[in-house]
Amino acid sequence: MSFKGRDIIRIEDLKEDEIYKILDVAERMVPVARGEETSDLLYGKVLASMFFEPSTRTRLSFETAMHRLGGSVITISGQEGTSLKKGETLADTIRMAEGYSDVVVLRHPNEGAAALAAHFCSKPVINGGDGAGQHPTQTLLDLFTIRKELGEIRGKTVALVGDLRYGRTVHSLSLALARLGAKMIMVAPELIQMPSYILEEIEALGGKYEITESLERGVEEADVLYVTRIQRERFPDEEEYRKVAGSYRITKEGLEGCKEHMIIMHPLPRVDEISPEVDLTPHAKYFIQAFNGVPVRMAILSLVLGVIE
Amino acid sequence: MKELKITPIKDGTVIDHITAGSALKVLRILGITGEEGYTVSVAMNVLSKKEGLKDVVKIEGRELKREEINKISLIAPRATINIIRDYSVVNKYRVEIPDILEGIVRCENPNCISNQREPIQPLLKVVSRDPLKIRCIYCGRVQSQVAKNLL
Numbered sequence: 001m002s003f004k005g006r007d008i009i010r011i012e013d014l015k016e017d018e019i020y021k022i023l024d025v026a027e028r029m030v031p032v033a034r035g036e037e038t039s040d041l042l043y044g045k046v047l048a049s050m051f052f053e054p055s056t057r058t059r060l061s062f063e064t065a066m067h068r069l070g071g072s073v074i075t076i077s078g079q080e081g082t083s084l085k086k087g088e089t090l091a092d093t094i095r096m097a098e099g100y101s102d103v104v105v106l107r108h109p110n111e112g113a114a115a116l117a118a119h120f121c122s123k124p125v126i127n128g129g130d131g132a133g134q135h136p137t138q139t140l141l142d143l144f145t146i147r148k149e150l151g152e153i154r155g156k157t158v159a160l161v162g163d164l165r166y167g168r169t170v171h172s173l174s175l176a177l178a179r180l181g182a183k184m185i186m187v188a189p190e191l192i193q194m195p196s197y198i199l200e201e202i203e204a205l206g207g208k209y210e211i212t213e214s215l216e217r218g219v220e221e222a223d224v225l226y227v228t229r230i231q232r233e234r235f236p237d238e239e240e241y242r243k244v245a246g247s248y249r250i251t252k253e254g255l256e257g258c259k260e261h262m263i264i265m266h267p268l269p270r271v272d273e274i275s276p277e278v279d280l281t282p283h284a285k286y287f288i289q290a291f292n293g294v295p296v297r298m299a300i301l302s303l304v305l306g307v308i309e
Numbered sequence: 310m311k312e313l314k315i316t317p318i319k320d321g322t323v324i325d326h327i328t329a330g331s332a333l334k335v336l337r338i339l340g341i342t343g344e345e346g347y348t349v350s351v352a353m354n355v356l357s358k359k360e361g362l363k364d365v366v367k368i369e370g371r372e373l374k375r376e377e378i379n380k381i382s383l384i385a386p387r388a389t390i391n392i393i394r395d396y397s398v399v400n401k402y403r404v405e406i407p408d409i410l411e412g413i414v415r416c417e418n419p420n421c422i423s424n425q426r427e428p429i430q431p432l433l434k435v436v437s438r439d440p441l442k443i444r445c446i447y448c449g450r451v452q453s454q455v456a457k458n459l460l
Contacts, residue, residue: 010449089427112422112447116429131420133448197451 004306159218178207
């Protein structure tokens, strides 16, 4: 298996052994990611970090990953001041970036943008999130976190909570979990439940899931409680939003009856969906999860640039 | 019931068993506007012995290629093609849904990059033929509403 020159666009493009290969390499990167060891693995390499939508964790962790491995970064952040704002097509912008760098990471408001970029760019393109589409490196760091905290992924029960309809993170993650043999509980009100086209894909991958509106059911059964933010603009009125958001809030009290080893994850940023008192429980893993973005992205960059086979 | 009155053609293509009411869409997909100079006969909602109503299109003086014809399979999956030379059928076949649809149908997702101002043709892959399901190569969305998204 070789990753050299490959694009990372959709999680489904990665086979099970390829996912585990990335997680294994990421494991080796942890001391460098923490700054305990130094590395010049990517010395002389340039990452074009192209973020046409706001991002904190994804952009910073990609750039940290590059710097920790001795590489350099050129950045576009936001549409202001870029040629995209002046009406340049993404196809043209990406061919410009191709000339300036060795690898491109792209976040863009339109679904399919990374696939289009990969079509026009001979250098590896990594999808940093495309609209409501996919966010494969987030999924890889989520899988890394689950494996690191629980030992394995296969056979675990993951309750996905919150905005399952529009949240790209849970779309990518659910497809990967289906492929890797984890069971899922989709916890959300009907209005923001998992879209049928994702459920069909989960089924096609042989994935098992149940659908419920009950957070208690998720808490009771889960090895992993994966919480996402419920966005106000998805609801017809303020009252409906408050009702739903309130009933899906994770509190210390609400965790009574959960499995002892259960971990709580969140792609962040959170607003009110996890009460701060939960941060102090041993279940809370979301800040560790955010850190894990660095070693995982170090692994991905090293593999697609061919410095690790 | 009267027989269908369209005169036989000497040379060209007859597309038979088109889903009733779809003949004009078929012509549009084939890029036939009437300005090419061929004689084109269109019969819509005519009685078929096999399947109730159907449409028929006859194009004189032009033999359509198989890959051109297959584009119409999305809206007329039961259509048959007759290639006519000197009033005789020299080749007859059914349409087949192609594996890849390039520039034929747009992705149903309005936020897909293929629906923005980019120098690409919509590109969708057929993932299931019955029922028809296609997947956008760009955004990955699987969709089944094909007819209304024809370009």
